[in-house]
Amino acid sequence: GEDVEQSLFLSVREGDSSVINCTYTDSSSTYLYWYKQEPGAGLQLLTYIFSNMDMKQDQRLTVLLNKKDKHLSLRIADTQTGDSAIYFCAELTGTASKLTFGTGTRLQVTL
Amino acid sequence: KAGVTQTPRYLIKTRGQQVTLSCSPISGHRSVSWYQQTPGQGLQFLFEYFSETQRNKGNFPGRFSGRQFSNSRSEMNVSTLELGDSALYLCASSLEVTGRGGYTFGSGTRLTVV
Numbered sequence: 380g381e382d383v384e385q386s387l388f389l390s391v392r393e394g395d396s397s398v399i400n401c402t403y404t405d406s407s408s409t410y411l412y413w414y415k416q417e418p419g420a421g422l423q424l425l426t427y428i429f430s431n432m433d434m435k436q437d438q439r440l441t442v443l444l445n446k447k448d449k450h451l452s453l454r455i456a457d458t459q460t461g462d463s464a465i466y467f468c469a470e471l472t473g474t475a476s477k478l479t480f481g482t483g484t485r486l487q488v489t490l
Numbered sequence: 491k492a493g494v495t496q497t498p499r500y501l502i503k504t505r506g507q508q509v510t511l512s513c514s515p516i517s518g519h520r521s522v523s524w525y526q527q528t529p530g531q532g533l534q535f536l537f538e539y540f541s542e543t544q545r546n547k548g549n550f551p552g553r554f555s556g557r558q559f560s561n562s563r564s565e566m567n568v569s570t571l572e573l574g575d576s577a578l579y580l581c582a583s584s585l586e587v588t589g590r591g592g593y594t595f596g597s598g599t600r601l602t603v604v
Binding site for chain 2: 409410412414420421422423424427429467469471476477478479480482483
């Protein structure tokens with residue numbers, strides 16, 4: 380079945396790097412996304428990667444994709460207090476026009 | 491340009507009633523999807539529309555329905571509300587059906603069923 384897994388919680392100090400991990404199961408995924416959700420808000424698209432890429436960098440964000448292990452990660456450099464939120468990874472599978480989301484990782488940034 | 495607009499933002503309904511939620515996609519986006527978010531089940535896909543046609547449907551009972559209009563605006567309807575339907579309902583739009591460019595989400599409608 381479809382199951383996208385993430386660890387529930389991550390705490391980092393301001394200025395450090397954060398790495399949020401995600402494991403997905405559908406090898407036919409075409410695009411993989413990272414979304415951020417702040418309290419009471421919707422989902423903000425942070426970045427995405429096409430399945431034939433290994434890495435994508437966008438300012439402070441770096442996405443790594445290991446298709447063999449079906450592992451996706453999001454690295455946030457120089458983490459700030461404003462980065463505190465829940466981060467969801469999501470996969471878009473084949474011709475199915477739907478996103479399957481992970482359980483979300485709550486990132487806490489401490490001073 | 492304006493983002494995805496969902497109305498209303500908050501809604502309180504009584505068990506057994508029905509509710510209609512509205513979503514206006516980003517101008518030019520023809521694909522609209524709906525998701526339900528609850529603490530217990532997380533984010534779950536409801537359905538997706540493209541050019542007024544439902545292309546995909548999630549594993550929800552028939553009480554959940556939707557439609558898309560010729561201007562790409564979409565509505566979803568939930569009939570005979572149950573307490574378990576209390577959730578944040580999110581709408582997303584996409585320019586391309588392939589998913590390239592990503593899906594942009596609205597702020598959601600928070601439905602409380604009492």
